[in-house]
Amino acid sequence: MNIHIKQGYVVDPANDITSVTDVFIADGHIASIDSLPDDFRADKTIDATNKIVCPGFIDVNTSLREPGLEHKATIASESKAAVSAGFTTLCCSPNTIPVLDSTAVAQLIIDKAANANFAKILPLGALTVGLKGEALSEMYALKGTGCIAVSQAPSTNISPRTLRLAMQYASSFDLLVILKPEDAGIKGDGLVHEGVMSSRLGLTGIPVSAETVAIAQAIALAEETECRVHLTGISTSKGVAMLARAQYEGVLISADTYAYQLQLTALDVGTFDANYHVSPPLRTAESRDALRAGVASGVLQVSSGHNPHDLDSKLAPFTSTESGVSSLETTLSSMINLVKSELLDWHQMVVALAAGPAKTLGLEEGHLSVGAVADVTIFDPDATWIVNNEQWHSSGLNTPFWGETMTGQVTHTFVNGRLVFER
């Protein structure tokens, strides 16, 4: 199928394009940018005037809940939600039941994703068996089945020695290791950022050092083992500074923050609002500003940190609720907010959501070069929409933005040149 996307504002950091032009897709690949290819007859023409055309977004950290937690969400429901929000590739977090530590679970996820046939789903194998932080998983076999990386996130319960060995082993097979930087000992039973709100509400605080100690450890081990490391869910200004320095010094370490962290702060927890119970916790305005600057400078990429839950998981006293936000569908709007506030430009936004993660994961996606697979997202940066049942696709309704008006909405999503979503 040949597609002609006319007169969109094309943003493709890899080829340094930010201009109004045409994109031609043929046989699942980018056939041409700007000039009409020879013998091209469009089966479908999309008028993208006043819209942005960019590589499909790539999410390094999505919890899909299947297998094991289908009452919260399924691969079908969440991959549909993903393409409705411009994501064409999702890395599926290993926190399934059973844990994604075996080729059988990896294959099940790959098969379910193929059946759903929306976004591409890349399983992340568990770094350790059962994510328990004790025995190493069969990383070579997991890689063979299609795991793009191995991850200990969201569990952080692993001794420094085991982590060091796991990283050494992973690096033998050139596997990327994804970690959530959170020192389990310092975090303890903490729930919210240690500061004004933890003091007021009497909720156990999570100090900044829970993150910085883990980042320092990851940097030291990455340097020593020469293992490629990606840290997901940075939340503190000190963490951004540490990563900027490590990257400057040439350590093979990349990192992301969750899009909602760029918008919210600890004060939003208000009076025990469980929709703001997230991990890592929402922190200060100063940290939020540092995260925004970190995205602009390229130190941080942006992932959704998508954690869909059933309603009951949030219907309890704050302490007894589960952490997480169903965030795939609000990620683009969170980013557009920053562009509209002139804290980011479109180029930086697409680096954070597509080009950056593609590079970290070593994917061939993430750009619109001629000949590349046509994973393309088109969005209207000015469209407004209300977060409600009519617009929402994820099975997880746990979002602090429910009922709010958002700016920016995806109109078309292509995966391998196939139109998988249109609104």
Place this chain on the structure above:
Amino acid sequence: MSSSQHVASTPFKAPDSSRLQLNEQGKLRHFLTTESLSKEILTEIMDVAESFSSVGDQAVKKVPVLRGKTIVNLFFENSTRTRTTFELAAKRLSADVLNINVATSAASKGESVLDTIRNLEAMQVDMFVVRHGDSGASHFIAQHVAPHISVINAGDGRHAHPTQAMLDMFTIRRVKKEFDGLKVAIVGDILNSRVARSQIHALNTLGVEEVRVIAPKTLLPLDTNTLGVHVYDNLLEGITDVDVVIMLRLQKERMSGALLPSEHEYFECFGLTQKKLKQAKPDVMVMHPGPINRGVEMDADVADGTHSVILQQVTNGIAVRMAVMTMAMNHQVSDQP
């Protein structure tokens, strides 16, 4: 493919807490925290408590204020003293009282808080007095109960214990008459104390001159100054010239949790003795929410001494709880949305 799998429901959005406690006329309908309540409401609680304080001295210790009402003492966490005074308060108001110790019943069978509440609601009760180990549990219940039911927080996690704070305010007012110009020191485990948080808000709202907190850093929450207090880590300095000293209970778990080395060292540094008390004003009041660990928080001399008002606090607790129950019950809203 379609979104038909969606149930027609929406996530719960928590309302603003200052609104949650008041009805449309600005009157107290739930009592969850002293934070954000006005000086007028706190004063009204003490005034109403004053009017009830003689009931306990009568031969027939009952007034027919809440006759026909059903009050449920819903305790998710064990307590003897608080539950007893709430029960006495309800009975003196002629209400029917049901004591439910959830700690040993439904919760251990896996029933959720919300299901427990729904079941009791179905039995047409009028008020829940809730104690729960989770900070924010009373807020959660107040947000979800039917509009004609009131919720009184009898202690939620480390967050708030507003009736304890108000009985302390009532006790201070009875002795000192005014709050203006008072210096009050709160000593001990501020970090884990729901009582301290509620006292700090109430004291500041009632207009004392200064609230001080005195504790080692492991027992102090971060950014304590944002709560409107002055922080001291030295007891003698902290109690110098104060009018009221409030000692907090020290839980044994603090030692095993590496927050403190030993009871002995704690008493050396932060325990109150007659000698140390000389630093305070000559007419200083010594308070404690109980139960006391003698020789840990304070000497027996201080606990039983002339400055101590600890037993008055217990007596006053009944009148204050009668006041809060009556006010909340009078300001319930109808079931119509």
